[in-house]
Ligand code: SF4
């Protein structure tokens with residue numbers, strides 16, 4: 001499965017970027033082949049609607065899940081329309097975030113209820 | 123004569139100054155361009171209020187015609203469009219109604235539709251005609267409402283008009299001061315106040331507008347905003363005292379100049395100063 005994470009630098013040792021729409025890069029990681037690719041986020045320079053444009057980039061890369069600390073409503077609407085699941089990262093470490101995703105310990109980002117932690121997928 | 127009143131942030135006394143100026147000018151027009159948080163009408167309590175909806179044109183898509191070329195998505199610099207799963211999605215609140223995407227769609231799949239974004243009200247308070255612009259919450263830009271407020275007023279020629287601008291120095295403020303003959307900048311006597319003053323100072327300089335400063339909430343002792351004005355050689359129009367009576371009247375949404383002789387005198391003399399400045403500007407610049 002291909003997942004995306006907003007990251008600060010083009011390096012596996014980098015941190016998860018706190019902003020989805022204005023992250024400089026996206027790490028595209030394939031959980032089967034363990035391949036990683038870094039994408040430039042062209043939305044970073046947008047005066048407005050950066051989240052929507054960034055979401056479009058994610059959609060166009062055939063991603064199935066996005067791991068991010070937060071995400072704006074508009075971007076979330078785009079991602080939902082494309083059936084991309086959003087998971088909330090809890091650490092700045094990219095590696096730990098990927099491991100947590102594979103171990104299915106990340107919660108869905110749009111899940112505002114406290115009781116559903118650890119319930120991944122449907 | 124059009125006087126714009128502005129400040130770098132809200133709560134500085136912009137509305138206090140503009141409503142009182144309009145009140146002492148007697149027959150005048152007050153336009154509240156602070157469309158996100160209009161509060162001038164709370165002071166004026168206008169009667170005979172007439173309301174008009176304000177709408178903008180935004181695109182709507184005919185999915186039968188759209189072939190997914192994405193020319194519109196790439197074009198929209200506000201990122202109001204996305205193409206997801208063979209469908210164009212339009213984010214109406216983000217659209218700035220530039221009309222570009224509609225023009226360039228090669229398939230003619232996009233057409234205009236009207237969308238309400240707020241309203242404009244007009245009422246009377248004594249001899250003051252009060253205009254209020256109200257932007258619906260969540261809308262991207264109140265510029266079309268401001269344009270409408272100001273256009274409506276153009277015909278009135280000589281009458282004195284006071285424009286209560288939105289706080290800050292963004293494009294919405296530029297729209298509000300475009301036609302003004304003179305700008306009154308309101309500043310607080312703190313370091314933060316100087317920072318805010320500097321923002322609007324840069325703006326009026328950019329627009330080449332004649333301007334002066336009203337120092338609000340003045341107390342004894344050091345006034346950084348005053349210092350700033352002296353350093354930059356900016357005309358100080360008036361020092362408004364920090365006093366309880368004015369504070370009380372203002373927080374009870376009363377127009378001070380209509381309530382007491384003292385404040386009537388203060389704001390009349392401010393108006394006279396402003397008028398003199400405007401005259402001086404027109405004679406020296408023509
Ligand atoms: S430009 Fe026209 S045809 Fe192309 S994606 Fe946009 S709406 Fe569809």
Ligand code: SF4
Pocket residue numbers: 180181197198199200201202203216217218219220221222223224
């Ligand atoms: S009208 Fe302009 S701002 Fe609105 S969606 Fe089209 S290109 Fe974007």
